[in-house]
Each structure stands twice: as C-alpha cells, then as structure tokens.
Amino acid sequence: ALIKSGADVNTAWFKGLMPLHAAAGLGHEVITGLLIKAGADINKVTADGGTALNMAGQDGYEVITRLLIEAGADVDKADDEGYTPLGTTACNGHEAVARALIVAGADVNKTTDCRRTPLTSASSAGHETVVRVLIEFGADVNKAKDKGEMPLHITTQQGHQAVMRAPIEADANIHKALHGASMDVAKALNNAGYEGSLEEDNEYIITNFFLMSVHLFQIVHALPASRRARSFRTHFVQHPVPHRGNEPHEMP
Numbered sequence: 001a002l003i004k005s006g007a008d009v010n011t012a013w014f015k016g017l018m019p020l021h022a023a024a025g026l027g028h029e030v031i032t033g034l035l036i037k038a039g040a041d042i043n044k045v046t047a048d049g050g051t052a053l054n055m056a057g058q059d060g061y062e063v064i065t066r067l068l069i070e071a072g073a074d075v076d077k078a079d080d081e082g083y084t085p086l087g088t089t090a091c092n093g094h095e096a097v098a099r100a101l102i103v104a105g106a107d108v109n110k111t112t113d114c115r116r117t118p119l120t121s122a123s124s125a126g127h128e129t130v131v132r133v134l135i136e137f138g139a140d141v142n143k144a145k146d147k148g149e150m151p152l153h154i155t156t157q158q159g160h161q162a163v164m165r166a167p168i169e170a171d172a173n174i175h176k177a178l179h180g181a182s183m184d185v186a187k188a189l190n191n192a193g194y195e196g197s198l199e200e201d202n203e204y205i206i207t208n209f210f211l212m213s214v215h216l217f218q219i220v221h222a223l224p225a226s227r228r229a230r231s232f233r234t235h236f237v238q239h240p241v242p243h244r245g246n247e248p249h250e251m252p
Contacts, residue, residue, distance in 0.1 A: 009035050009038045009039060009040045010039075010040060010041050010044065012044075012046075015046055015047040015048070016045065016046040016047040016048075017046055018040065018041070018044055018046075018052075019031075019035055019040065020032065020035045020036070020040040020041070020042070020044070020052045021044075021046055021050070021051075021052050021055055023035055023052075023064075024052035024053070024055045024056040024061065024064050024068065025052075025055035025056070025058070025059070027056075027059065027061045027064065028064075029061075029063050029064055029067070032052075032064050032067055032068070033067055036067060036068075036071045042068060042071050042072055042073045042074075043072075043073060043074050043077055045077075045079070048079055048080050048081075049078065049079035049080035049081075050079045051073065051074070051077050051079075051085070052064075052068055052073065053065065053068045053069070053073045053074070053075065053077070053085040054077075054079055054083070054084075054085050054088050056068060056085075056097070057085040057086070057088045057089035057092075057094065057097050057101065058088050058089070058092055059092070059094075060089070060092065060093075060094030060096070060097050061097070062094075062096045062097050062100060065085075065097050065100050065101065066100055069100065069101070069104045073085075075101050075104050075105055075106040076105075076106055076107050076110060078110070078112070081112055081113055082111065082112030082113040082114075082116075083112050084106065084107070084110050084118075085101055085106065086098060086101045086102065086106040086107070086108065086110070086118045087110065087112060087116070087117075087118045087121055089101060089118075089130075090118035090119070090121045090122040090127065090130050090134065091121040091122070091125060092125075092127075093122065093125060093127035093129075093130055094130070095127075095129040095130050095133055098118070098130050098133050098134070099133055102133070102134075102137045108134050108137050108138055108139040109138075109139060109140050109143060111143075114145060115144070115145045116145055117139065117140070117143050117151075118130075118134055118139065119131060119134045119135070119139040119140070119141065119143070119151050120143070120145055120149075120150075120151050120154060122134060122163075123151040123152075123154050123155045123160070123163055123167070124154045124155075126155070126160040126162075126163050127163070128160075128162045128163045128166065131151075131163050131166045131167070132166050135166055135167065135170045141167040141170045141171070141172040141173075142172060142173045150172070150173070151167050151172070152164060152167045152168065152172040152173075155167070
C-alpha cells in the first residue's frame with residue numbers, strides 16, 4: 001500500500017539504512033522482491049558502507065542473495081573495512097550463499113583493509129565447508145594477512161583440525177605457515193633460515209613452534225600415505241627444523 005501510494009523506497013533513516021537493507025538483513029524475501037520491483041537502489045550503502053547483499057550474506061539468506069544478484073547487485077562491493085559480501089558470508093559460515101556469490105563472479109581472493117581474504121576469515125572461524133568451497137573455486141591457500149598469517153597458520157593456532165586438512169590437501173606451504181606462527185617465531189625462523197640456531201632462548205617461541213608442529217603432524221598423518229609422504233618430504237625434510245648449537249642437525 002505504501003509503495004502504491006508513492007512512498008520513496010530509497011529513503012534512508014538511522015545510519016543510512018533503507019527499507020531494502022532492513023528487508024534483506026531480516027530475511028524478508030517477499031518484501032525484498034517488492035522493493036526491488038519498485039526501484040530500490042540495489043547497491044546503496046549504509047553509513048558503514050554495507051549493502052543489502054552484505055546483510056543477506058551475514059545471516060545466510062540464500063534466496064534473498066539470489067534475488068539481489070539477479071537484480072544486478074555488485075558482488076564485490078566492499079564495506080568500509082573492506083569486507084565484500086563473500087567475505088562477510090565466509091566469516092559466518094554460510095556455504096550455499098558463498099557458492100551463489102562465487103558463481104555470480106565474486107572474487108575469492110579479495111582482501112579487506114587488513115588483508116584478510118574470505119579464506120582467512122572462514123579458516124579462522126573453523127567453517128570447513130566454506131573453506132572447501134573457496135579452495136574449490138581457486139582461493140589462494142598461501143595468501144597472507146597483513147601480519148603474515150596464512151590460512152593454514154591461523155587454523156593451526158585455533159586447532160581446527162578438520163579445516164586444516166583442506167589447505168594441506170591443496171598443497172598449502174607448510175614451511176611458510178610455520179614461519180608465520182607468530183611475529184616472534186616468524187622473525188626467529190626467518191633469521192635462522194631453518195639452518196642456524198634460534199637467536200633467542202625464548203620459552204614461548206619454542207613452545208608455540210612445538211604445538212604447531214604437533215597439530216600439523218596430526219593432520220598430515222590423517223592424509224593418504226602418498227600425500228602424507230609428499231607433504232613431509234616437501235615441507236619438513238627440505239626445510240629441517242632449526243637446531244641449537246654448532247652440531248649438525250640430523251633428520252630422523
């Protein structure tokens with residue numbers, strides 16, 4: 001009735017929210033469709049740069065996501081922090097919405113202001129199915145954040161063993177992931193080049209490195225024998241663990 005009476009469907013109120021933002025964010029499929037037909041601006045942003053597609057993706061509203069895409073929504077339009085609809089969806093673990101966005105052309109390697117990719121976000125939150133969808137469509141398993149953390153490093157820290165399998169199976173650089181274990185560990189290992197000795201007698205560094213190694217061993221051990229052997233040969237034998245002192249390091 002309001003639309004027939006001439007109500008402006010693009011009128012914004014608190015923090016730039018428009019009717020379309022509200023309908024998409026609350027999962028109202030019919031109302032979203034009516035607003036689109038009435039000429040609602042699909043790509044209009046709120047005060048923090050969010051679009052209706054961002055809001056639909058946040059809570060996993062697949063039907064609304066598809067309605068907005070079909071109406072011409074920009075699948076790579078980012079909010080003020082650099083999160084695209086796919087990035088927002090990945091953070092919240094909505095596989096079907098993620099797949100719909102990717103099929104519509106969303107950039108699987110688009111980064112936020114702090115260089116988080118959708119894969120980084122999904123890995124951090126432990127969303128295995130989304131991680132696998134992103135990798136299936138070409139997400140870079142070795143792309144690092146602003147502080148050097150890769151998806152594999154992040155999942156290792158969090159202990160998401162099921163999630164860790166996906167990047168390892170996709171040939172993630174385990175050697176590089178270990179370098180990113182923390183800023184201190186990364187510095188020590190880079191300086192040592194996996195050939196010298198650790199520069200600092202720092203219990204935190206040694207403990208953190210050990211825990212990461214245990215997690216990675218558990219995951220790689222769960223892989224098929226041929227893949228497991230290749231992972232260890234490539235990432236551990238070729239890049240042995242640093243040792244202390246001047247005595248030669250012997251691999252088991």
